[in-house]
Amino acid sequence: MAVDPPYLYPDYVGTRLRAPSKPQVRLPKGSFDFDAPAFPRKVGELEHDLTRQHAGEPLGERIIVTGRVMDSDGRPVKHAVVELWQANAAGRYLDDGDQHPAPLDPNFSGAGRCLTDQHGRYRFITIKPGAYPWKNHLNAWRPAHIHFSLFGNYFRSRLVTQMYFPGDPLMPHDPILQSVPDDKGRARLVARWDQETTVPEWALGYQWDIVLRGRESTPFEDEHH
């Protein structure tokens, strides 16, 4: 069973004119076995804390999102850049294209970066994003989610994905999450509320581990074969 969604998933209308129609070309083994880019920008000390980027604190439920980044060979992905972006607590992005009539929060931009430590651990402090409507189908609402972007160690490790929150009733209705072909794959995109990570009187904690392609991984399955 393929891990990743297919390119064409008609329930997600945006795929219909953007999914390539021709098979991907498979190159000899090793053709893409080179290192990931070294991120050319320094990651600041406070970039992991989305609640401290403005004069005041953002509105919403303060949360900690943390976990381990590993590769498929079981090795921690150390000292690697993790980038994150999200809507505010009202479900609005700081983006000119976002027309949802929900308020912007002057104290929340919704973007962060951090580096994993020597065990591959990352940690962000943010607020829980709100659900928001989109025009995919009548009454379509995205479940609350946080976007993640990771490079990993190798070019083939590159991953852009989304993290969801446990128990969200919108998940079964979301074609973007449902595009992942099996239950286990979808479950890997849902964080776990964690008592140990939760800080008393301060913030709820979520654990979410991420596994990237390692050196020994097989190429993307080509859905045309």
Add this chain to the structure above:
Amino acid sequence: MSEPLTPSQTVGPFFGVGLPYEGSEDAIPAERPGAIRVEGQLTDGKGEAVPDALLEVWEPTVGFGRCRTDSEGAFHFVVGRPQKGAASNGVADAPHLNVTVFARGLLRHLVTRMYFPDEPANDRDPVLQLIDAARRQTLIARRTGNVLHFDIRLQGDDETVFFAV
């Protein structure tokens, strides 16, 4: 033993606050001798502009760049001409850049290569030779003055060649 991978999801339309950064289009400084400006347009299966995409270029001997498309689907980078690629099957690849495409509507990213025009090594490049002659030109930039043009078509008859990575 291999760990189960985390599945890919679309970058969505609202990555602008998170991914591009000032100067991210420049894989090398524009004033460096040999710097080349690359311009292109990203289009969909109807030939319409894709205004909510993010492209990355990466080549170990050149550097990394990142650019979001504008309302016309246009993107640009400043790059250098890479050294010859690693030998595969005993024949060195002609110079090229790896180009990665993320967009709303792409549940997984796409990877293609941009080759340089007027490059004699293109005729011996083992990857270009794998591809039907009719589609090969989708991987080779066109030169206009000092600028290289590299358009990317996601879908359709003139679809860009993408690679299984």
